[in-house]
Amino acid sequence: MNDGKVDWHGNIVAVATPFTRDGAIDEVKYTANIELVLSEGAHGIAVCGCTGEAWSVTPEERLHLFRLARGAAGKDVPIIGGTSGIDIGKVSELSKAAVEAGCDGALVMPPYYAVIGERELLAFFRDLSDNAQVPVFLYNMPKRTGINMPPELIARISAMEWIVALKQSSHDFAELETTIDACGDLINVFAGHSAERGYAAVVMGCMGFVSSMEAQIMGREAISLYDLAKAGKVEEGRRVQARTIALDKGMRKIGTFPSNMKAAMNLLGRPGGYCRRPLLDLDESETAQVRKVLDGLGLLQAEAAQ
């Protein structure tokens, strides 16, 4: 329940975790990327989400990344740290530690792989709220977890003390609207898939969205989407959204996210870096396809002109 605990809103960018070719964290690129997206208008950042390849970052590394992010972002920018896992004891501990390391809250999705039921989900988040006692940004991500929390269940979880926000990444737009209706008065509802529907989501009452590919590839132009929606600039908003959709559709077919995003960032001279196993970096032909998508959007010329 967000009874004044947090004031999260706007375009929160889920940042990449750039690795070196041999899999070490590239701290220089990591902080450069955070500084860059903030300078381009991001209202906050999410560290160690799916975009940050959370699955291959150890808890100790995550805490280190949280500290680095706070250092790069300064004290006023909201930072949400991804602390998901299957073991609820560890998730609670890491969430608490995340806030001690400088985060404003913890991004947590249902346990993946162990496909659990509603009663078990309620127990999971109840334990998290009771034991961590830090602001929790709930994350509904059916594609990756195999669990789609329906809006009524999310509303029951939203009533828990420390659950203050939600990233709704169910693809169904009506489900996003139903979610806003079911618990928008209890918690701050954010949309996922902003490249496809960020403008419409804000118009329908989302407090913002958690963006990823479009923000880190297109920079200022895509990040502005939230402000355009808030300002009611329909035509400009529609134009930007059409371009983020084209980007999203073009990239979706190439490699595995976020290896495709990182390749695009690198081609544009942005600090993307490399992936960590089990993900592989794009091969030559995939990279050529990415180049084509960027070129089709005129992004390579913009880069060359700088």
Added chain:
Amino acid sequence: MNDGKVSWGGNFPAVVTPFTADGEIDEKKFVANIELLLSEGAHGVVVSGSNGESWALKGPERLALFRLARKVAGKEATVIGGTGSIPTGDVAELTQAARDTGIDGAMVMPPYYCGASRREVVAHFRAISDAASFPILVYNSPKSTGVDIVADFAAELAEIDWVVAIKQSTLDFTVLEQTVAACGDRISVFTGHSAKRGLASVLAGAVGFVSSLDSHVLGREGISLFERSVAGDYDAARAVQMRTLALDRGMAGLGSGPSVMKAAMNMLGRPGGFPRRPLLEASAAEKEGIRRVLDGLGLFSQAHHAA
């Protein structure tokens, strides 16, 4: 490629990991369950699979269970240990360590959660094979991993040196048949969901089952399905299959898999124990439903007679 590395076959129950009410591993029940299943005709066991709540087990706990299982099973029965997770390096390391526990092979599913592509999954298995030089049973469970290893994908994995077998748990029976056709000559194809299709799988050319509810709840009767099928005793096999199917359908929707199975085992006096979080013990209402299913199959009177 199974160029004589292993000769696995038969009914391998994927054993539960019994926990105490406060989440400790209940070694006594773990051992008792393996002894019971082997005495009832199982040809091997799979430790720390999805049935064994592998997601809730740390690496060192898994290794301790492998050692225990090896000790209980003796040299005759096959013991396969689940070593899968997401980071390729971690899986390679745990698989190497599994080799040193004396078990016969490792079961590895593709990395889940990260949405890995086919190219990445192949590279994952190749790295594990190269690092561990230890027989690997590939576990295809699209429902829990989000990755589906269809027939030609399985055939590509079958080319990897230490990939010797696959547990095909896609629900699509045609894909199971195609998998046997595509790589049954190079690796041993086991089927999952034997409670639904064990007999038909044997007819389609599967060399074994990695079984679950059917073995743990129906015991000797459920386990016999494989041998009856192989022996061509089709009337008897069909009768058993209808009962495992009724069990499987009855239990569906009553709660999370291992919780339901453990509750049923406990009701029958078998060593089930408790699940570990994030799973919860079956609720009173769920237990009532489970009891009805077991009663409908006449299992309480059997348990009574046996006792």
